[in-house]
Amino acid sequence: MLFRQLFDAETSSYTYLLADEATREAALIDPVLEQVERDLKLLTELGLKLVLVLETHVHADHITSAAVLRERTGATVVASARGAPCVDRKVGHGDVVRVGGLEVKVLETPGHTDDSLSFLCEGRLFTGDALLIRATGRTDFQNGDAGQLYDSITRHLFSLPDDTVVYPGHDYAGHALSTIGEERNHNPRLAGKTRDAFIAFMKDRKLPPPKKLDVAVPANRACGRVAEPRAHS
Amino acid sequence: MLFRQLFDAETSSYTYLLADEATREAALIDPVLEQVERDLKLLTELGLKLVLVLETHVHADHITSAAVLRERTGATVVASARGAPCVDRKVGHGDVVRVGGLEVKVLETPGHTDDSLSFLCEGRLFTGDALLIRATGRTDFQNGDAGQLYDSITRHLFSLPDDTVVYPGHDYAGHALSTIGEERNHNPRLAGKTRDAFIAFMKDRKLPPPKKLDVAVPANRACGRVAEPRAHS
Numbered sequence: 001m002l003f004r005q006l007f008d009a010e011t012s013s014y015t016y017l018l019a020d021e022a023t024r025e026a027a028l029i030d031p032v033l034e035q036v037e038r039d040l041k042l043l044t045e046l047g048l049k050l051v052l053v054l055e056t057h058v059h060a061d062h063i064t065s066a067a068v069l070r071e072r073t074g075a076t077v078v079a080s081a082r083g084a085p086c087v088d089r090k091v092g093h094g095d096v097v098r099v100g101g102l103e104v105k106v107l108e109t110p111g112h113t114d115d116s117l118s119f120l121c122e123g124r125l126f127t128g129d130a131l132l133i134r135a136t137g138r139t140d141f142q143n144g145d146a147g148q149l150y151d152s153i154t155r156h157l158f159s160l161p162d163d164t165v166v167y168p169g170h171d172y173a174g175h176a177l178s179t180i181g182e183e184r185n186h187n188p189r190l191a192g193k194t195r196d197a198f199i200a201f202m203k204d205r206k207l208p209p210p211k212k213l214d215v216a217v218p219a220n221r222a223c224g225r226v227a228e229p230r231a232h233s
Numbered sequence: 234m235l236f237r238q239l240f241d242a243e244t245s246s247y248t249y250l251l252a253d254e255a256t257r258e259a260a261l262i263d264p265v266l267e268q269v270e271r272d273l274k275l276l277t278e279l280g281l282k283l284v285l286v287l288e289t290h291v292h293a294d295h296i297t298s299a300a301v302l303r304e305r306t307g308a309t310v311v312a313s314a315r316g317a318p319c320v321d322r323k324v325g326h327g328d329v330v331r332v333g334g335l336e337v338k339v340l341e342t343p344g345h346t347d348d349s350l351s352f353l354c355e356g357r358l359f360t361g362d363a364l365l366i367r368a369t370g371r372t373d374f375q376n377g378d379a380g381q382l383y384d385s386i387t388r389h390l391f392s393l394p395d396d397t398v399v400y401p402g403h404d405y406a407g408h409a410l411s412t413i414g415e416e417r418n419h420n421p422r423l424a425g426k427t428r429d430a431f432i433a434f435m436k437d438r439k440l441p442p443p444k445k446l447d448v449a450v451p452a453n454r455a456c457g458r459v460a461e462p463r464a465h466s
Contacts, residue, residue, distance in 0.1 A: 038407065
């Protein structure tokens with residue numbers, strides 16, 4: 001398996017590239033619009049054919065390049081049935097998506113948003129904004145729900161083996177990865193914390209809305225295809 | 234081998250953590266002063282004992298946490314004999330440094346600075362600011378020399394196996410890693426370029442000096458121990 005972690009510094013967003021080294025088929029998880037040329041160039045240099053774009057959720061802090069990648073490569077866009085209408089293939093809990101010989105298992109992990117998915121592939125877990133490193137996604141918009149997020153993480157993610165590698169959708173402290181064992185033991189919002197304590201902690205946070213919320217959510221519901229200004233005639 | 238890549242967003246600097254999973258002994262490569270608490274916390278959470286701090290060179294763009302780490306953990310600071318006087322153990326081409334059962338091989342790769350080292354450990358190559366991803370370090374200060382950098386990269390690094398993973402000291406485009414094969418084929422400054430063409434390219438670049446040059450170089454020659462202001466009496 002060929003694997004790359006890519007970073008968008010403006011929004012501290014991670015994008016992941018997975019590929020079958022034999023068939024050269026590739027998937028991108030959570031690609032960022034501003035990085036589309038970088039990502040297409042890397043695919044070309046590595047001799048890969050993009051077949052899938054996987055979205056963990058409808059993002060509120062950056063715009064996806066899914067629609068542009070679909071147009072330029074023919075890739076299929078995969079995301080939750082509860083999220084963006086523009087998606088080609090809607091998936092839910094337990095579904096398996098194939099990238100060449102690689103199997104990507106879909107886990108529904110709602111709570112940050114109601115459409116949040118995590119993806120598991122060969123011991124690597126891509127958690128989007130559900131489980132972050134020593135943190136979690138926020139739960140105060142897009143039908144977020146702190147109790148639901150606690151359940152998603154503790155039931156579906158913390159039940160995975162300790163050495164499962166956690167690759168989040170963002171990190172703001174310079175960490176690139178973690179493991180399920182580490183997060184179960186050291187995530188300050190979750191380790192030794194009850195569901196009620198987690199809900200109370202999330203409720204007490206007073207955060208401004210994401211800067212790009214009003215632009216990013218409608219754009220991402222169209223897979224990042226930003227609408228042309230409409231003529232007034 | 235336990236391995237982590239860490240990032241300092243302000244200076245786009247990478248720090249690397251290597252550890253022997255059996256003995257729990259660890260090394261940090263190029264740690265950044267502003268991130269010292271993050272790094273010490275991670276070592277504690279992972280149950281690791283820091284025994285070595287490895288510096289690829291005297292940095293001009295950030296201050297190392299080597300002296301602070303040495304004081305707080307007892308770690309030995311390792312770097313080139315041509316660089317900072319504060320170093321505990323001075324190494325040169327072909328030396329091997331041990332971290333528990335791990336062997337780290339030292340390669341002298343001058344040209345960005347005259348003291349630049351690369352470190353090779355179990356197929357991972359830490360190149361500091363000699364070879365960057367699709368780029369190289371600059372060569373216009375600290376006794377930099379473009380011809381020497383070309384020789385360092387093409388003779389000592391490009392002679393390594395194609396699948397050697399390249400972990401640079403910085404990246405400004407959101408790439409986390411590359412490989413020797415990729416850089417030999419796709420690095421625009423080196424692929425198919427002669428030594429003279431590389432020297433001409435580097436000479437033509439007109440870059441402002443690094444913002445922290447005047448502060449960082451003297452501080453890093455003292456392993457990041459910033460001098461206290463002297464009393465005027």
